[in-house]
Amino acid sequence: MKKRVVKQNELNFLKRELKYLVESEILPVGKSKEIEKIYDVQKLSFTKTLLYVGSILIGAGVLSFIASNWDEIGRTVKFLLIIALFVACNFAGYKMEKNFPKTSRSLYYVGGLVFGAGIFLVEQMFHLGTNSQNAFLWWSLGILPLAWVLRDKWILLASSLFVLKYLLDGQYLQGINIPYWTLLWIVAIYILNKKIGFSQITGFVTGLLSLAFIGTVISYFMNLFEYQDSTYVYGLIYLFIGVALVHSKMKMSDIYTFLGYLVHGSAALLLSFEDTWPLDWMYIPFSILYLFYVLYLIKRGSLTSIIILCVMIFRFYLDLSFEFLPKSFVFIIGGFLLLGFGFYFEKQRKKGVSVHE
Numbered sequence: 001m002k003k004r005v006v007k008q009n010e011l012n013f014l015k016r017e018l019k020y021l022v023e024s025e026i027l028p029v030g031k032s033k034e035i036e037k038i039y040d041v042q043k044l045s046f047t048k049t050l051l052y053v054g055s056i057l058i059g060a061g062v063l064s065f066i067a068s069n070w071d072e073i074g075r076t077v078k079f080l081l082i083i084a085l086f087v088a089c090n091f092a093g094y095k096m097e098k099n100f101p102k103t104s105r106s107l108y109y110v111g112g113l114v115f116g117a118g119i120f121l122v123e124q125m126f127h128l129g130t131n132s133q134n135a136f137l138w139w140s141l142g143i144l145p146l147a148w149v150l151r152d153k154w155i156l157l158a159s160s161l162f163v164l165k166y167l168l169d170g171q172y173l174q175g176i177n178i179p180y181w182t183l184l185w186i187v188a189i190y191i192l193n194k195k196i197g198f199s200q201i202t203g204f205v206t207g208l209l210s211l212a213f214i215g216t217v218i219s220y221f222m223n224l225f226e227y228q229d230s231t232y233v234y235g236l237i238y239l240f241i242g243v244a245l246v247h248s249k250m251k252m253s254d255i256y257t258f259l260g261y262l263v264h265g266s267a268a269l270l271l272s273f274e275d276t277w278p279l280d281w282m283y284i285p286f287s288i289l290y291l292f293y294v295l296y297l298i299k300r301g302s303l304t305s306i307i308i309l310c311v312m313i314f315r316f317y318l319d320l321s322f323e324f325l326p327k328s329f330v331f332i333i334g335g336f337l338l339l340g341f342g343f344y345f346e347k348q349r350k351k352g353v354s355v356h357e
Contacts, residue, residue, distance in 0.1 A: 003038060116162075
């Protein structure tokens with residue numbers, strides 16, 4: 001019987017479930033081991049690695065050759081050369097798709113690199129004078145259909161990263177305007193990610209895209225009303241977003257719950273500094289309330305919250321300890337704190353508590 005190939009984390013999950021079924025006496029021990037033998041861990045394809053690295057080197061080499069001789073080539077020839085390279089890569093990939101699928105995929109990747117580089121070169125060639133950030137947006141748009149046709153998670157990930165780079169443009173961070181149109185990109189990437197087989201990495205980046213867009217909205221209104229002391233506003237808004245993600249009853253991937261922990265933990269860390277608040281004393285009651293909230297999450301079985309609690313403890317502990325205690329005691333006591341939480345962490349894992357609960 002041919003073994004079913006799965007990822008390591010999927011096999012680990014299966015083993016935990018089988019162990020639970022055996023301990024619950026639903027499955028006999030022998031049957032559990034028999035099921036485990038059906039599965040095998042997916043190994044890194046040496047051929048695929050060679051092809052993908054080769055495609056990147058070829059793309060970089062061709063573009064480097066063009067760039068080094070750019071001034072010697074006429075404008076029309078430059079434009080036709082970019083178009084020809086792009087069409088040739090994709091045509092070759094299409095022709096080899098049936099018999100050599102891995103090589104075909106590599107050629108599509110080269111085509112994607114040529115397309116992106118072509119955008120920057122055409123911008124330079126015709127002196128368009130546009131913001132270079134816009135090139136990343138159009139690059140993302142150009143490869144998005146390719147990700148859909150090929151059902152390729154890496155191209156989709158690249159597309160999402162390019163949009164994120166665009167959203168981090170200075171004009172949006174400073175609140176000059178809001179890039180409403182990027183909502184279409186974010187929704188499209190989210191839907192495509194679900195359609196082609198959900199990728200946790202792309203899902204995480206999509207979450208970051210949504211948070212970055214919210215940040216541009218906040219910046220815009222802060223700039224509109226000329227409100228300067230706004231750091232705590234960002235902190236509070238992202239804190240509520242993170243808590244909402246953690247407690248959301250919607251059927252979302254665990255990666256968004258994990259993102260929720262990162263968001264509210266980071267926001268709380270920002271809000272734990274007295275300089276963040278308009279009134280210096282406000283950080284004290286906030287920090288106390290937040291620590292109680294984190295303890296509540298730990299009681300519910302959240303292992304991620306233990307890490308957040310450790311960070312918060314160290315944040316206050318180091319402030320005090322470096323003033324009143326020798327440096328060696330700081331590290332010793334800090335080490336015991338981490339060991340204690342590590343013990344609790346392992347104990348919870350043995351009970352089968354989910355990290356994202």
